[in-house]
Amino acid sequence: MDKPVITENRITIPPSLEFLSEVDSFIEGILRSYDTDESTVADIAISVSELVNNAVTHGQKAASDKAIVIEIKSVKDKVIITVSDHGGGFDPDQLDDPLADENLLKEVGRGLFIVKSLMDDVDINVSAQGTAITITKTIK
Amino acid sequence: MRLADREQDGVIVLEPKGKIMGGPDATLLHDKLHEIIEAGKKKVVIDLSKVDWMNSTGLGILISSYSTLRKSDGELKLANVTEKIQSLLTITKLVTVFDAHDSVEEAISSFK
Numbered sequence: 001m002d003k004p005v006i007t008e009n010r011i012t013i014p015p016s017l018e019f020l021s022e023v024d025s026f027i028e029g030i031l032r033s034y035d036t037d038e039s040t041v042a043d044i045a046i047s048v049s050e051l052v053n054n055a056v057t058h059g060q061k062a063a064s065d066k067a068i069v070i071e072i073k074s075v076k077d078k079v080i081i082t083v084s085d086h087g088g089g090f091d092p093d094q095l096d097d098p099l100a101d102e103n104l105l106k107e108v109g110r111g112l113f114i115v116k117s118l119m120d121d122v123d124i125n126v127s128a129q130g131t132a133i134t135i136t137k138t139i140k
Numbered sequence: 141m142r143l144a145d146r147e148q149d150g151v152i153v154l155e156p157k158g159k160i161m162g163g164p165d166a167t168l169l170h171d172k173l174h175e176i177i178e179a180g181k182k183k184v185v186i187d188l189s190k191v192d193w194m195n196s197t198g199l200g201i202l203i204s205s206y207s208t209l210r211k212s213d214g215e216l217k218l219a220n221v222t223e224k225i226q227s228l229l230t231i232t233k234l235v236t237v238f239d240a241h242d243s244v245e246e247a248i249s250s251f252k
Contacts, residue, residue, distance in 0.1 A: 017163035024161065042193045042224050049161040049195045099233050105207055107200035110232050114196055117231045 001067055010071045013052075015059035015085070023052055023070055030072050031079065036139040043118040044079060044137055050111040051083035051133050058087025058131060066130075078120075079137050086130040141165035141191075143172055151183040151248045152176050157190040160198030169198075173205040182214030185247040189220035199234060206237065215239075219247040 004013045004022045011026045013019040027048050031041045048070065055068045066086035073080050096103050098110035116122050121136040141158035154176075156169055176184060184205065191198075206216045218240040221229065229235040241247035 020161050020163045021159075021165070024159065039224070045159075046161075046193055046195045046228075049197075053162045053195070053197060104233060104237065105203055107204050108196070110199065111196040114228065114232065 009073055010069060012067045012069050015056050015065065015068055015087075017053065017056050020049055020052060024049060027070070027072060027081070031139070034074050034079065034139055036079070040137065040139055044081070044135075047115040047118050047135055047137075048081060048083065050115050051135070054090075054111055054133075055083055055085035055087065055131070058085050058089065061088050064088075074139070077138055079139050080134060082132055082134040084130060084132040089126040089131045091126070092124050141168065143168055145172065145176075148244075149248050151185055151251060152181050153185045153187055153244055153248075155187045155190060159192050160194035160201070162195065162197035166197045166201060170201045170204065173201065174208065177205070177208050177212065177214065182209065182212060183251050184209060184214065185217050185219050185244055187219045187244050188222060188225055191222065191225065193222075193224045194228070196232075199228065199232060202238065203234070215251065217241060217247040217250060219244045 001014050004011055004019050006026060011023055013023060024045055028041055028045055031044060052068060052070065059068065064086050069084045071082045092112065095112060096109055098113045103109060115135060119135040119137050123134040125132045141156055141160055144155040146153050154172065160166055160169060209216045218238050220243065221240045229238065241250060
């Protein structure tokens with residue numbers, strides 16, 4: 001694939017940061033259709049952009065050209081979004097603490113920390129096939 | 141994201157607009173900041189009033205600019221930090237790093 005494909009509640013993109021804004025437009029459009037308040041829309045949009053950034057990076061490290069899939073659904077008052085890639089994965093327990101003094105001025109390494117701070121729940125599933133991260137947020 | 145820049149009282153003022161999330165938009169801001177630094181400008185203000193939000197890529201660009209300017213005896217200041225970005229600076233403890241002001245004029249005056 002060389003461009004994003006949108007189905008009802010899913011956008012599939014090639015592993016390139018070039019498509020971040022398409023993902024953002026898709027996610028924000030659906031969130032607004034759920035009458036989500038703007039602050040929560042921003043929190044979720046920031047989190048999804050972090051996960052897609054990570055997925056693209058994992059894909060590049062693994063030299064994978066396989067697609068990244070972003071799925072969104074609402075269950076009662078919650079939004080659940082899963083970002084799946086086919087990259088090499090990572091060990092979430094091995095990530096540096098971005099709040100440590102020695103890491104404070106590092107330019108990278110705080111994406112997942114931000115996601116965990118903004119979302120109600122973050123579930124990370126790393127397998128040989130890739131990584132799937134599911135975020136959950138209560139919408140108002 | 142769109143990016144405007146101007147010079148006021150010897151200070152470069154950058155005015156990004158939109159979202160700073162990575163990819164081509166983030167490259168634009170990163171390259172502009174480093175072009176300014178390489179041109180020998182040492183005083184830079186980033187006016188964040190028109191930035192809807194940024195993610196860790198945007199924060200990384202601010203850190204890169206802050207560090208590069210400091211190495212050349214320059215200084216980066218932020219102005220009009222929105223509530224959403226302030227919240228990110230707080231949870232990442234970067235609020236302790238950046239010098240933020242309520243207006244561009246106040247940020248410019250703080251260089252003197």
